[in-house]
Amino acid sequence: MSDLHTEIAIVGAGPAGLAAALAVCEHGRAACLIDDNPKPGGQIWRAGLTAGSRSATNREAWLTNPAIPAELTARLARVEGLRVLPAARVVATQNAGSLLLEDASQARYLHYQKLIVASGARELLLPFPGWTLPGVTGAGGLQALVKQGLDVSGKRIVLAGSGPLLLASAATLRAAGAQVLLIAEQAASRQLAGFVWSLRHWPAKLAQAARLRWALRGVPYRAGSHVLAALGKERLQSVRLQQGQHVRELACDWLGVGFGLVPNTELLQALGCALQDGSAKVDALLQCSQPNVFAVGEACGIGGVDKALLEGRMAGLAAAGQVEAAQALIPARAHQLRFAAQLAHHFSLDPAIRQLADAQTLVCRCEDVRHGDLLAYNNWREAKLQTRCGMGACQGRICGAACATLYGWPVTGSRPPIQPTRLGSLLQLETTEAPSS
């Protein structure tokens, strides 16, 4: 299959990538937008079944996703120079300026002059006894399953972990007919009160939080509360929770647990871009340490949809040569970064969360490596070499962040493939000499 060429490649069609594509194309430049989902929207605007799951390379059909604000899709439908590659994922980089893409039928190169990485974030999943039982998922993961058709009507669900995503997930589950028994937030009530007080500087977010609480009226939201174990034989039957000084057990059908978000930086690392505190290190215009590479949205720091939209727009403008217009948005970004700092501060993890796993608890689910097996090692590399932790199908995307949190091992470096890939695609990587752009 022949190679593709574009002026500006954008990886990720969540809020950040969509905003970047709009800014690029509204300023007369050509962009190619790649996402591994069949529909755009990313995590927050994940397309439901009504949007149709069939991938469409026709841009208008692809944009049919009622979860995305209508004004954004209408503007994206009008621009010229935007090519979309749905259900395609970036699996590797070759030379600077070339990405290896894989879709259901083929692997091919995309050569670009500039790259905007809007790869988003995933949940931080931390091991605790029973966390691998069927019926236990991430909190946002369960939300995603429901958006894509899992029937939870009448099911008893407990959500646990940390951060605003617990409330957003609970609202989706309740609207889908689930019985949300409890939201267990590990942050203490004084942390939560501090967070709510800080929201006076972001009135729209305060209003959003109030709307969520209203939608969840009657659902207990317990601060200073965390999961201790998921219990059941073949499947989840109940959850054991620490609530203040008390331990209680609650029978349930599903348990969704997430301790916040982790930026997806594998592609950035493969490109040699520097990281800072686990996300892309960027300058005031979102440029990474490698030339012609920008990082936006959750990939350059967890801060929610408004930050993602703004950063996408800024990087799109900068990449399209509209530097002054991008610079004019720097103060607005500073305001969003202050919100991101509040999030990180008020939802910081209670040290008890790092002690939930016992010696038998699996940390690496792909390679069956237990907490007890890992205690003998001093760093991620040693642990990988000796136990195969992080060497399985997910390539450390889950257990890498868990090890960083549990043992303080920074997970650095990323090697191909960035995501699970067909062998044929990797062969292409080894045998093709990609031309420089």
Ligand SMILES: Cc1cc2nc3c(=O)[nH]c(=O)nc-3n(C[C@H](O)[C@H](O)[C@H](O)COP(=O)(O)OP(=O)(O)OC[C@H]3O[C@@H](n4cnc5c(N)ncnc54)[C@H](O)[C@@H]3O)c2cc1C
């Ligand atoms: C599971 C989950 C659920 C969430 N739900 C909510 C919610 O309900 N409400 C809310 O306010 N916030 C939610 N968030 C937070 C959310 O991350 C932000 O609000 C917002 O979506 C961030 O936008 P973004 O564009 O930076 O990233 P995202 O929306 O995550 O978009 C990134 C996109 O890039 C794609 N991608 C990544 N790597 C590759 C690759 N190599 N090749 C191709 N495509 C790739 C991803 O599949 C994704 O579609 C959720 C986060 C997670 C992890």
